[in-house]
Amino acid sequence: MKKAQIxxxxxxxxxxxxxxxxGSFIEHLGRAVYEGIYQPGQLTADGDGFRDDVLGLxxxxxxxxxRYPGGNFVSGYNWEDGVGPKELRPARLELAWGVTEDNSFxxxxxxxxxxxxxxxxxxxxxxxxxxxxxxxxxxxxxxxxGGTQLSDLRRSHGFAEPHNIKLWCLGNxxxxxxxxxxxxxxxxxxxxxxxxxxxxxxxxxxxxxxxGSSSRGMxxxxxxxxxxxxECYNDVDYISLHTYYGNHSGNxxxxxxxxxxxxxxxxxxxxxxxxxKGKKHAKKRINLSFDEWNVWYHSHGAxxxxxxxxxxxxxxxxxxxxxxxxxxxxxxxxxxxDRVKIACLAQLVNVIAPIMTSDxxxxxxxxxxxxxxxxxxxxxxxxxxxxxxxPKYDAGKYTDVPVLDCAVIWNDEKESVTIFAVNKxxxxxxxxxxxxxxxxxFTIKSHIVLENDDLKAVNTETAANVIPHNGGVSSLDSGxxxxxxxxxxxxxxxxxx
Ligand code: AHR
Numbered sequence: 001m002k003k004a005q006i007x008x009x010x011x012x013x014x015x016x017x018x019x020x021x022x023g024s025f026i027e028h029l030g031r032a033v034y035e036g037i038y039q040p041g042q043l044t045a046d047g048d049g050f051r052d053d054v055l056g057l058x059x060x061x062x063x064x065x066x067r068y069p070g071g072n073f074v075s076g077y078n079w080e081d082g083v084g085p086k087e088l089r090p091a092r093l094e095l096a097w098g099v100t101e102d103n104s105f106x107x108x109x110x111x112x113x114x115x116x117x118x119x120x121x122x123x124x125x126x127x128x129x130x131x132x133x134x135x136x137x138x139x140x141x142x143x144x145x146g147g148t149q150l151s152d153l154r155r156s157h158g159f160a161e162p163h164n165i166k167l168w169c170l171g172n173x174x175x176x177x178x179x180x181x182x183x184x185x186x187x188x189x190x191x192x193x194x195x196x197x198x199x200x201x202x203x204x205x206x207x208x209x210x211x212g213s214s215s216r217g218m219x220x221x222x223x224x225x226x227x228x229x230x231e232c233y234n235d236v237d238y239i240s241l242h243t244y245y246g247n248h249s250g251n252x253x254x255x256x257x258x259x260x261x262x263x264x265x266x267x268x269x270x271x272x273x274x275x276x277k278g279k280k281h282a283k284k285r286i287n288l289s290f291d292e293w294n295v296w297y298h299s300h301g302a303x304x305x306x307x308x309x310x311x312x313x314x315x316x317x318x319x320x321x322x323x324x325x326x327x328x329x330x331x332x333x334x335x336x337x338d339r340v341k342i343a344c345l346a347q348l349v350n351v352i353a354p355i356m357t358s359d360x361x362x363x364x365x366x367x368x369x370x371x372x373x374x375x376x377x378x379x380x381x382x383x384x385x386x387x388x389x390x391p392k393y394d395a396g397k398y399t400d401v402p403v404l405d406c407a408v409i410w411n412d413e414k415e416s417v418t419i420f421a422v423n424k425x426x427x428x429x430x431x432x433x434x435x436x437x438x439x440x441x442f443t444i445k446s447h448i449v450l451e452n453d454d455l456k457a458v459n460t461e462t463a464a465n466v467i468p469h470n471g472g473v474s475s476l477d478s479g480x481x482x483x484x485x486x487x488x489x490x491x492x493x494x495x496x497x
Contacts, residue, residue: 004390006434008408012384015338022375023065024348028073030313036349038105053362058117062375067122067344072096075128075180082106127171128181135195143203173214185224189231196235209238209289216265229276238289246297254396256424259328289342295322296352314351318365321455327370327490334407337382366466373492377418380411415497423485430485437479442495447472451489
Protein backbone atom coordinates (compact mmCIF):
# COMPACT_ATOMS: atom_id res chain seq x y z
CA MET A 1 0.00 0.00 0.00
CA LYS A 2 1.24 3.52 -0.75
CA LYS A 3 2.14 5.62 2.29
CA ALA A 4 2.11 9.25 3.34
CA GLN A 5 2.72 11.13 6.56
CA ILE A 6 0.94 14.08 8.16
CA UNK A 7 3.04 16.27 10.45
CA UNK A 8 1.13 18.52 12.82
CA UNK A 9 1.76 20.35 16.09
CA UNK A 10 -0.70 21.69 18.65
CA UNK A 11 1.33 24.90 19.04
CA UNK A 12 1.21 25.69 15.31
CA UNK A 13 -2.24 27.16 15.13
CA UNK A 14 -3.72 28.57 11.93
CA UNK A 15 -6.85 29.99 13.60
CA UNK A 16 -10.06 29.08 15.32
CA UNK A 17 -12.72 28.22 12.81
CA UNK A 18 -15.32 30.92 12.48
CA UNK A 19 -18.63 29.01 12.61
CA UNK A 20 -19.74 31.05 9.59
CA UNK A 21 -17.32 28.97 7.51
CA UNK A 22 -20.04 26.31 7.33
CA GLY A 23 -22.73 28.56 5.87
CA SER A 24 -25.00 28.11 2.88
CA PHE A 25 -27.20 30.10 0.55
CA ILE A 26 -30.87 30.42 -0.41
CA GLU A 27 -31.71 32.44 -3.51
CA HIS A 28 -35.08 33.23 -5.02
CA LEU A 29 -34.28 30.85 -7.83
CA GLY A 30 -35.95 27.67 -9.06
CA ARG A 31 -37.37 25.66 -6.18
CA ALA A 32 -34.99 26.88 -3.47
CA VAL A 33 -37.54 29.02 -1.62
CA TYR A 34 -40.85 27.80 -3.05
CA GLU A 35 -41.17 23.99 -2.73
CA GLY A 36 -37.79 24.05 -0.99
CA ILE A 37 -37.92 25.74 2.37
CA TYR A 38 -41.44 27.12 1.96
CA GLN A 39 -44.46 25.16 0.77
CA PRO A 40 -47.70 25.91 2.61
CA GLY A 41 -49.94 22.87 2.65
CA GLN A 42 -47.11 20.36 2.11
CA LEU A 43 -47.35 17.31 4.39
CA THR A 44 -44.67 18.50 6.79
CA ALA A 45 -45.27 22.26 6.49
CA ASP A 46 -45.76 24.10 9.77
CA GLY A 47 -48.16 26.97 10.44
CA ASP A 48 -45.80 29.39 8.68
CA GLY A 49 -45.58 27.18 5.60
CA PHE A 50 -42.01 26.10 6.35
CA ARG A 51 -41.23 22.49 5.48
CA ASP A 52 -40.26 20.66 8.63
CA ASP A 53 -38.54 17.83 6.74
CA VAL A 54 -36.17 20.40 5.20
CA LEU A 55 -35.66 22.22 8.49
CA GLY A 56 -34.70 18.89 10.05
CA LEU A 57 -32.02 18.28 7.42
CA UNK A 58 -30.70 21.85 7.67
CA UNK A 59 -30.34 21.42 11.43
CA UNK A 60 -28.66 18.05 10.90
CA UNK A 61 -26.06 19.77 8.70
CA UNK A 62 -25.76 22.46 11.39
CA UNK A 63 -25.75 25.43 9.02
CA UNK A 64 -24.98 28.52 11.11
CA UNK A 65 -25.40 31.14 8.38
CA UNK A 66 -27.60 31.44 5.29
CA ARG A 67 -27.09 34.07 2.59
CA TYR A 68 -30.27 35.50 1.02
CA PRO A 69 -32.05 36.53 -1.32
CA GLY A 70 -29.43 36.22 -4.09
CA GLY A 71 -27.31 35.77 -6.12
CA ASN A 72 -28.20 37.30 -9.46
CA PHE A 73 -31.78 37.69 -8.25
CA VAL A 74 -30.91 40.42 -5.77
CA SER A 75 -29.67 42.83 -8.44
CA GLY A 76 -33.24 43.46 -9.64
CA TYR A 77 -35.04 42.98 -6.32
CA ASN A 78 -37.13 45.45 -4.34
CA TRP A 79 -37.13 44.14 -0.79
CA GLU A 80 -40.29 46.17 -0.11
CA ASP A 81 -42.20 43.83 -2.48
CA GLY A 82 -41.74 40.97 -0.02
CA VAL A 83 -42.94 42.56 3.22
CA GLY A 84 -46.39 43.34 4.60
CA PRO A 85 -49.73 41.69 3.89
CA LYS A 86 -49.27 38.90 1.36
CA GLU A 87 -52.38 39.78 -0.60
CA LEU A 88 -50.90 43.18 -1.39
CA ARG A 89 -47.52 41.93 -2.57
CA PRO A 90 -46.90 42.41 -6.30
CA ALA A 91 -45.95 39.71 -8.79
CA ARG A 92 -42.94 40.80 -10.85
CA LEU A 93 -40.99 39.68 -13.87
CA GLU A 94 -37.76 38.32 -12.45
CA LEU A 95 -35.19 39.14 -15.09
CA ALA A 96 -32.14 37.36 -13.69
CA TRP A 97 -33.63 33.88 -14.12
CA GLY A 98 -36.54 34.58 -16.53
CA VAL A 99 -39.38 33.66 -14.16
CA THR A 100 -42.28 35.27 -12.30
CA GLU A 101 -41.75 36.11 -8.64
CA ASP A 102 -44.96 36.45 -6.61
CA ASN A 103 -43.21 37.66 -3.46
CA SER A 104 -45.29 35.49 -1.13
CA PHE A 105 -42.02 34.82 0.72
CA UNK A 106 -39.79 37.73 1.67
CA UNK A 107 -37.42 39.19 4.20
CA UNK A 108 -39.49 38.68 7.35
CA UNK A 109 -40.38 35.11 6.44
CA UNK A 110 -36.69 34.44 5.84
CA UNK A 111 -35.71 35.79 9.25
CA UNK A 112 -38.42 33.62 10.85
CA UNK A 113 -37.21 30.60 8.92
CA UNK A 114 -33.62 31.24 10.03
CA UNK A 115 -34.70 31.21 13.67
CA UNK A 116 -36.29 27.80 13.16
CA UNK A 117 -33.23 26.54 11.29
CA UNK A 118 -30.88 27.79 14.04
CA UNK A 119 -29.10 29.88 11.39
CA UNK A 120 -28.15 33.51 11.16
CA UNK A 121 -29.22 35.52 8.09
CA UNK A 122 -26.63 37.07 5.76
CA UNK A 123 -28.58 39.63 3.77
CA UNK A 124 -27.58 40.84 0.31
CA UNK A 125 -28.69 44.26 -0.94
CA UNK A 126 -29.46 45.30 -4.49
CA UNK A 127 -26.67 47.40 -5.97
CA UNK A 128 -27.71 46.57 -9.54
CA UNK A 129 -30.82 48.70 -10.03
CA UNK A 130 -30.67 50.48 -6.68
CA UNK A 131 -28.19 52.35 -4.54
CA UNK A 132 -27.22 53.89 -1.23
CA UNK A 133 -30.67 55.21 -0.28
CA UNK A 134 -32.34 51.82 -0.54
CA UNK A 135 -29.38 50.20 1.19
CA UNK A 136 -29.86 52.52 4.13
CA UNK A 137 -33.62 51.87 4.11
CA UNK A 138 -33.39 48.10 4.42
CA UNK A 139 -30.99 48.35 7.36
CA UNK A 140 -33.31 50.82 9.05
CA UNK A 141 -36.31 48.55 8.43
CA UNK A 142 -34.49 45.51 9.80
CA UNK A 143 -32.31 46.82 12.59
CA UNK A 144 -33.66 50.10 13.96
CA UNK A 145 -35.76 49.60 17.08
CA GLY A 146 -38.66 51.94 16.27
CA GLY A 147 -39.89 55.51 16.07
CA THR A 148 -39.13 56.08 12.39
CA GLN A 149 -41.28 55.40 9.37
CA LEU A 150 -39.35 52.31 8.26
CA SER A 151 -38.78 50.77 11.67
CA ASP A 152 -42.44 51.36 12.53
CA LEU A 153 -43.39 49.76 9.23
CA ARG A 154 -41.57 46.61 10.36
CA ARG A 155 -43.40 46.79 13.67
CA SER A 156 -46.71 47.15 11.86
CA HIS A 157 -45.81 43.99 9.93
CA GLY A 158 -45.74 42.08 13.21
CA PHE A 159 -42.07 42.34 14.17
CA ALA A 160 -41.84 44.53 17.24
CA GLU A 161 -38.23 43.61 17.89
CA PRO A 162 -35.53 44.55 15.38
CA HIS A 163 -34.10 41.67 13.37
CA ASN A 164 -30.53 42.79 14.18
CA ILE A 165 -29.08 41.32 11.02
CA LYS A 166 -25.32 41.53 11.44
CA LEU A 167 -23.89 40.51 8.09
CA TRP A 168 -24.66 42.22 4.76
CA CYS A 169 -23.43 41.73 1.19
CA LEU A 170 -22.99 44.87 -0.88
CA GLY A 171 -24.58 43.49 -4.05
CA ASN A 172 -23.71 40.35 -5.97
CA UNK A 173 -21.20 39.61 -8.77
CA UNK A 174 -21.26 43.18 -10.01
CA UNK A 175 -18.30 42.50 -12.34
CA UNK A 176 -20.36 40.13 -14.51
CA UNK A 177 -22.04 41.33 -17.71
CA UNK A 178 -24.93 38.93 -16.93
CA UNK A 179 -25.66 40.88 -13.77
CA UNK A 180 -28.61 43.30 -13.75
CA UNK A 181 -26.90 46.67 -13.39
CA UNK A 182 -23.40 45.34 -14.13
CA UNK A 183 -20.72 47.88 -13.27
CA UNK A 184 -17.08 48.62 -13.85
CA UNK A 185 -14.87 48.29 -10.79
CA UNK A 186 -14.81 52.03 -10.13
CA UNK A 187 -18.55 52.42 -10.66
CA UNK A 188 -19.17 49.61 -8.20
CA UNK A 189 -16.58 50.83 -5.74
CA UNK A 190 -18.25 54.25 -5.46
CA UNK A 191 -21.77 52.93 -4.89
CA UNK A 192 -20.54 50.21 -2.52
CA UNK A 193 -18.59 52.74 -0.50
CA UNK A 194 -21.50 55.20 -0.20
CA UNK A 195 -23.95 52.40 0.64
CA UNK A 196 -21.59 51.01 3.25
CA UNK A 197 -21.23 54.42 4.85
CA UNK A 198 -24.96 54.97 5.21
CA UNK A 199 -25.65 51.41 6.32
CA UNK A 200 -23.08 51.66 9.09
CA UNK A 201 -24.37 55.09 10.10
CA UNK A 202 -27.76 53.46 10.68
CA UNK A 203 -26.24 50.50 12.53
CA UNK A 204 -22.51 50.64 13.32
CA UNK A 205 -22.54 47.05 14.60
CA UNK A 206 -23.07 45.49 11.16
CA UNK A 207 -20.37 43.87 9.04
CA UNK A 208 -20.13 44.31 5.29
CA UNK A 209 -18.93 42.15 2.42
CA UNK A 210 -17.82 43.91 -0.77
CA UNK A 211 -18.12 42.07 -4.07
CA GLY A 212 -14.92 40.58 -5.33
CA SER A 213 -14.78 38.95 -8.75
CA SER A 214 -17.49 36.49 -9.69
CA SER A 215 -14.74 33.98 -10.39
CA ARG A 216 -10.99 33.86 -10.67
CA GLY A 217 -11.41 33.44 -14.42
CA MET A 218 -12.87 36.92 -14.94
CA UNK A 219 -10.66 39.15 -17.12
CA UNK A 220 -10.77 41.85 -14.44
CA UNK A 221 -9.83 39.48 -11.58
CA UNK A 222 -7.24 41.04 -9.26
CA UNK A 223 -7.60 44.53 -10.64
CA UNK A 224 -11.27 44.48 -9.61
CA UNK A 225 -10.47 43.54 -5.99
CA UNK A 226 -7.69 46.15 -5.83
CA UNK A 227 -9.89 48.97 -7.18
CA UNK A 228 -12.80 48.09 -4.91
CA UNK A 229 -10.66 47.83 -1.79
CA UNK A 230 -8.69 50.96 -2.61
CA GLU A 231 -11.98 52.87 -2.49
CA CYS A 232 -13.84 50.99 0.27
CA TYR A 233 -11.07 49.73 2.58
CA ASN A 234 -12.24 51.59 5.67
CA ASP A 235 -15.93 50.91 5.10
CA VAL A 236 -16.03 47.16 4.50
CA ASP A 237 -14.90 44.09 6.40
CA TYR A 238 -14.74 41.29 3.86
CA ILE A 239 -14.33 40.73 0.13
CA SER A 240 -16.26 37.97 -1.61
CA LEU A 241 -15.06 35.04 -3.73
CA HIS A 242 -17.24 32.77 -5.86
CA THR A 243 -16.38 29.58 -7.69
CA TYR A 244 -18.04 26.52 -9.19
CA TYR A 245 -16.33 23.49 -10.71
CA GLY A 246 -17.55 20.80 -13.07
CA ASN A 247 -16.18 17.58 -14.52
CA HIS A 248 -16.80 18.85 -18.03
CA SER A 249 -14.28 16.63 -19.78
CA GLY A 250 -15.05 13.48 -17.81
CA ASN A 251 -11.55 13.50 -16.27
CA UNK A 252 -12.12 12.71 -12.59
CA UNK A 253 -8.47 13.05 -11.62
CA UNK A 254 -8.35 16.55 -13.07
CA UNK A 255 -11.75 17.38 -11.56
CA UNK A 256 -10.61 16.38 -8.06
CA UNK A 257 -7.45 18.46 -8.47
CA UNK A 258 -9.56 21.63 -8.66
CA UNK A 259 -9.13 21.95 -4.89
CA UNK A 260 -5.57 23.12 -5.62
CA UNK A 261 -6.89 25.91 -7.80
CA UNK A 262 -9.47 26.70 -5.10
CA UNK A 263 -6.70 27.07 -2.51
CA UNK A 264 -4.62 29.17 -4.88
CA UNK A 265 -7.59 31.44 -5.59
CA UNK A 266 -7.93 32.09 -1.85
CA UNK A 267 -4.23 32.90 -1.57
CA UNK A 268 -4.39 35.28 -4.57
CA UNK A 269 -7.25 37.25 -3.04
CA UNK A 270 -5.40 37.43 0.28
CA UNK A 271 -2.43 38.90 -1.63
CA UNK A 272 -4.57 41.63 -3.16
CA UNK A 273 -6.17 42.48 0.21
CA UNK A 274 -2.74 42.76 1.78
CA UNK A 275 -1.35 44.79 -1.11
CA UNK A 276 -4.01 47.42 -0.43
CA LYS A 277 -3.39 47.12 3.31
CA GLY A 278 0.29 47.84 2.72
CA LYS A 279 -0.41 50.63 0.28
CA LYS A 280 -2.68 52.34 2.78
CA HIS A 281 -0.45 51.72 5.81
CA ALA A 282 -3.61 50.24 7.31
CA LYS A 283 -3.81 48.36 10.60
CA LYS A 284 -7.12 46.82 9.63
CA ARG A 285 -7.10 43.55 7.74
CA ILE A 286 -9.73 42.59 5.16
CA ASN A 287 -10.84 38.98 5.43
CA LEU A 288 -12.50 36.73 2.90
CA SER A 289 -16.10 35.65 2.43
CA PHE A 290 -16.25 32.69 0.04
CA ASP A 291 -19.97 33.18 -0.24
CA GLU A 292 -20.61 30.95 -3.26
CA TRP A 293 -18.73 27.70 -3.77
CA ASN A 294 -19.72 24.29 -5.04
CA VAL A 295 -19.77 21.90 -7.96
CA TRP A 296 -22.22 23.08 -10.63
CA TYR A 297 -22.49 21.69 -14.14
CA HIS A 298 -24.89 18.73 -14.28
CA SER A 299 -27.98 20.88 -14.88
CA HIS A 300 -26.52 23.39 -17.34
CA GLY A 301 -28.88 24.12 -20.21
CA ALA A 302 -31.86 22.30 -18.67
CA UNK A 303 -35.04 23.77 -20.23
CA UNK A 304 -37.75 25.53 -18.22
CA UNK A 305 -40.85 27.50 -19.08
CA UNK A 306 -40.08 31.21 -19.31
CA UNK A 307 -41.97 33.44 -16.83
CA UNK A 308 -43.35 30.43 -14.96
CA UNK A 309 -43.26 30.39 -11.15
CA UNK A 310 -40.46 28.50 -9.44
CA UNK A 311 -39.68 25.98 -12.20
CA UNK A 312 -37.03 23.31 -11.79
CA UNK A 313 -33.80 25.25 -12.35
CA UNK A 314 -30.18 24.32 -11.57
CA UNK A 315 -31.26 21.00 -10.05
CA UNK A 316 -27.89 19.26 -10.16
CA UNK A 317 -28.04 15.64 -9.08
CA UNK A 318 -24.71 15.17 -7.33
CA UNK A 319 -22.67 12.03 -7.63
CA UNK A 320 -20.05 10.53 -5.37
CA UNK A 321 -17.03 12.21 -7.01
CA UNK A 322 -18.71 15.60 -6.48
CA UNK A 323 -18.79 14.85 -2.75
CA UNK A 324 -15.05 14.14 -2.82
CA UNK A 325 -14.28 17.51 -4.39
CA UNK A 326 -16.63 19.27 -1.97
CA UNK A 327 -14.71 17.52 0.85
CA UNK A 328 -11.38 18.71 -0.54
CA UNK A 329 -12.69 22.26 -0.89
CA UNK A 330 -13.84 22.18 2.75
CA UNK A 331 -10.34 21.09 3.72
CA UNK A 332 -8.91 24.07 1.82
CA UNK A 333 -11.35 26.43 3.57
CA UNK A 334 -10.34 25.03 6.96
CA UNK A 335 -6.64 25.34 6.20
CA UNK A 336 -7.18 29.01 5.31
CA UNK A 337 -9.29 29.72 8.42
CA ASP A 338 -7.03 32.61 9.41
CA ARG A 339 -8.40 34.63 6.47
CA VAL A 340 -11.56 32.92 5.26
CA LYS A 341 -14.11 33.73 7.93
CA ILE A 342 -17.30 33.16 5.98
CA ALA A 343 -18.17 30.57 3.35
CA CYS A 344 -21.50 29.55 1.83
CA LEU A 345 -22.01 26.29 0.02
CA ALA A 346 -24.19 27.42 -2.88
CA GLN A 347 -26.93 26.59 -2.45
CA LEU A 348 -28.97 24.84 0.25
CA VAL A 349 -32.15 23.29 -1.14
CA ASN A 350 -33.03 22.04 -4.67
CA VAL A 351 -30.86 24.58 -6.50
CA ILE A 352 -27.29 23.14 -6.77
CA ALA A 353 -27.93 21.88 -3.29
CA PRO A 354 -27.15 19.23 -0.70
CA ILE A 355 -30.88 18.85 0.06
CA MET A 356 -33.52 17.93 -2.52
CA THR A 357 -37.28 17.86 -2.16
CA SER A 358 -40.36 16.49 -3.84
CA ASP A 359 -43.92 17.13 -2.72
CA UNK A 360 -43.63 14.01 -0.60
CA UNK A 361 -40.17 14.09 0.91
CA UNK A 362 -36.69 15.55 1.32
CA UNK A 363 -33.39 13.72 0.95
CA UNK A 364 -29.64 14.13 1.29
CA UNK A 365 -27.55 14.44 -1.85
CA UNK A 366 -23.99 13.07 -1.79
CA UNK A 367 -22.49 16.51 -1.04
CA UNK A 368 -24.62 16.78 2.10
CA UNK A 369 -22.20 14.64 4.07
CA UNK A 370 -18.87 16.50 3.86
CA UNK A 371 -20.54 19.75 4.94
CA UNK A 372 -22.42 17.99 7.72
CA UNK A 373 -19.20 16.42 9.01
CA UNK A 374 -17.18 19.62 8.72
CA UNK A 375 -19.80 21.76 10.43
CA UNK A 376 -20.40 19.33 13.27
CA UNK A 377 -16.82 18.19 13.82
CA UNK A 378 -14.65 20.91 12.29
CA UNK A 379 -15.11 23.60 14.91
CA UNK A 380 -12.05 24.39 16.96
CA UNK A 381 -8.48 25.37 16.24
CA UNK A 382 -7.16 24.45 12.83
CA UNK A 383 -3.60 23.19 13.23
CA UNK A 384 -0.98 23.56 10.54
CA UNK A 385 -0.26 20.30 8.84
CA UNK A 386 2.41 19.32 6.40
CA UNK A 387 1.89 16.33 4.19
CA UNK A 388 5.06 14.38 3.59
CA UNK A 389 5.61 11.88 0.82
CA UNK A 390 2.10 11.90 -0.55
CA PRO A 391 2.02 10.14 -3.91
CA LYS A 392 1.32 12.68 -6.68
CA TYR A 393 -0.24 12.62 -10.10
CA ASP A 394 -0.60 14.74 -13.23
CA ALA A 395 -4.02 15.24 -14.80
CA GLY A 396 -5.15 17.70 -17.48
CA LYS A 397 -4.05 21.19 -16.52
CA TYR A 398 -2.65 20.09 -13.15
CA THR A 399 0.73 18.58 -12.33
CA ASP A 400 2.11 17.20 -9.07
CA VAL A 401 -1.27 16.82 -7.42
CA PRO A 402 -0.90 15.18 -3.97
CA VAL A 403 -3.45 12.39 -3.63
CA LEU A 404 -3.89 13.32 0.04
CA ASP A 405 -5.75 16.40 1.29
CA CYS A 406 -5.96 16.90 5.01
CA ALA A 407 -7.04 19.30 7.77
CA VAL A 408 -6.48 18.82 11.49
CA ILE A 409 -8.80 20.44 14.04
CA TRP A 410 -8.15 20.52 17.75
CA ASN A 411 -11.01 21.37 20.06
CA ASP A 412 -9.49 22.05 23.45
CA GLU A 413 -12.82 22.49 25.23
CA LYS A 414 -14.28 19.27 23.91
CA GLU A 415 -10.90 17.54 24.19
CA SER A 416 -11.09 16.25 20.64
CA VAL A 417 -8.91 16.11 17.56
CA THR A 418 -10.55 15.60 14.19
CA ILE A 419 -8.70 14.81 10.99
CA PHE A 420 -10.49 15.34 7.70
CA ALA A 421 -8.77 13.59 4.82
CA VAL A 422 -9.45 12.79 1.18
CA ASN A 423 -7.59 10.14 -0.76
CA LYS A 424 -7.91 11.19 -4.42
CA UNK A 425 -6.19 8.12 -5.75
CA UNK A 426 -8.70 6.33 -7.96
CA UNK A 427 -6.90 2.98 -7.81
CA UNK A 428 -5.00 2.57 -4.57
CA UNK A 429 -5.61 2.81 -0.85
CA UNK A 430 -3.23 4.98 1.16
CA UNK A 431 -1.73 4.35 4.58
CA UNK A 432 -1.28 7.58 6.52
CA UNK A 433 0.72 8.09 9.72
CA UNK A 434 0.40 11.03 12.06
CA UNK A 435 2.33 11.62 15.28
CA UNK A 436 -0.26 12.68 17.87
CA UNK A 437 1.83 12.11 21.01
CA UNK A 438 1.07 15.70 22.13
CA UNK A 439 -2.51 14.57 22.70
CA UNK A 440 -1.80 12.43 25.68
CA UNK A 441 -4.62 10.10 26.69
CA PHE A 442 -6.59 10.52 23.46
CA THR A 443 -8.10 7.47 21.80
CA ILE A 444 -9.81 6.94 18.45
CA LYS A 445 -13.53 7.54 18.79
CA SER A 446 -14.60 7.03 15.19
CA HIS A 447 -13.35 6.81 11.63
CA ILE A 448 -16.18 7.79 9.34
CA VAL A 449 -15.80 7.05 5.63
CA LEU A 450 -17.77 8.17 2.60
CA GLU A 451 -16.87 5.87 -0.28
CA ASN A 452 -18.42 4.14 -3.24
CA ASP A 453 -17.04 1.90 -5.95
CA ASP A 454 -19.04 3.88 -8.49
CA LEU A 455 -17.79 7.47 -8.79
CA LYS A 456 -21.03 8.37 -10.53
CA ALA A 457 -23.36 6.91 -7.85
CA VAL A 458 -26.13 9.30 -6.77
CA ASN A 459 -28.80 9.49 -4.08
CA THR A 460 -32.46 9.80 -4.98
CA GLU A 461 -35.68 10.09 -3.03
CA THR A 462 -35.96 6.32 -2.91
CA ALA A 463 -32.31 5.19 -2.92
CA ALA A 464 -29.60 6.42 -0.55
CA ASN A 465 -26.66 4.88 -2.43
CA VAL A 466 -23.95 7.14 -1.05
CA ILE A 467 -23.97 7.30 2.73
CA PRO A 468 -21.14 7.39 5.27
CA HIS A 469 -20.24 4.46 7.49
CA ASN A 470 -18.19 4.26 10.65
CA GLY A 471 -16.02 1.33 9.59
CA GLY A 472 -12.78 3.11 8.69
CA VAL A 473 -9.61 1.29 9.70
CA SER A 474 -7.27 3.26 11.96
CA SER A 475 -5.21 2.51 15.02
CA LEU A 476 -3.29 4.45 17.62
CA ASP A 477 -0.09 2.95 18.91
CA SER A 478 1.85 4.92 21.57
CA GLY A 479 0.38 8.16 20.17
CA UNK A 480 1.11 7.37 16.51
CA UNK A 481 -2.02 7.25 14.40
CA UNK A 482 -2.07 4.94 11.43
CA UNK A 483 -5.10 5.25 9.18
CA UNK A 484 -6.04 3.43 6.03
CA UNK A 485 -7.67 5.78 3.55
CA UNK A 486 -9.47 3.71 0.97
CA UNK A 487 -9.10 4.67 -2.68
CA UNK A 488 -11.27 7.67 -3.58
CA UNK A 489 -12.69 8.28 -0.12
CA UNK A 490 -13.62 11.08 2.30
CA UNK A 491 -12.52 10.31 5.88
CA UNK A 492 -13.27 11.86 9.26
CA UNK A 493 -11.14 10.48 12.07
CA UNK A 494 -12.09 11.67 15.51
CA UNK A 495 -10.03 11.23 18.66
CA UNK A 496 -11.16 12.17 22.14
CA UNK A 497 -9.82 11.95 25.63
O1 AHR B 1 -25.72 30.26 -7.33
C1 AHR B 1 -26.20 30.45 -8.63
C2 AHR B 1 -25.72 31.75 -9.23
O2 AHR B 1 -24.33 31.70 -9.43
C3 AHR B 1 -25.90 32.99 -8.38
O3 AHR B 1 -27.16 33.56 -8.54
C4 AHR B 1 -24.85 33.92 -8.91
O4 AHR B 1 -24.40 34.81 -7.93
C5 AHR B 1 -23.78 33.00 -9.42
O5 AHR B 1 -23.38 33.33 -10.69
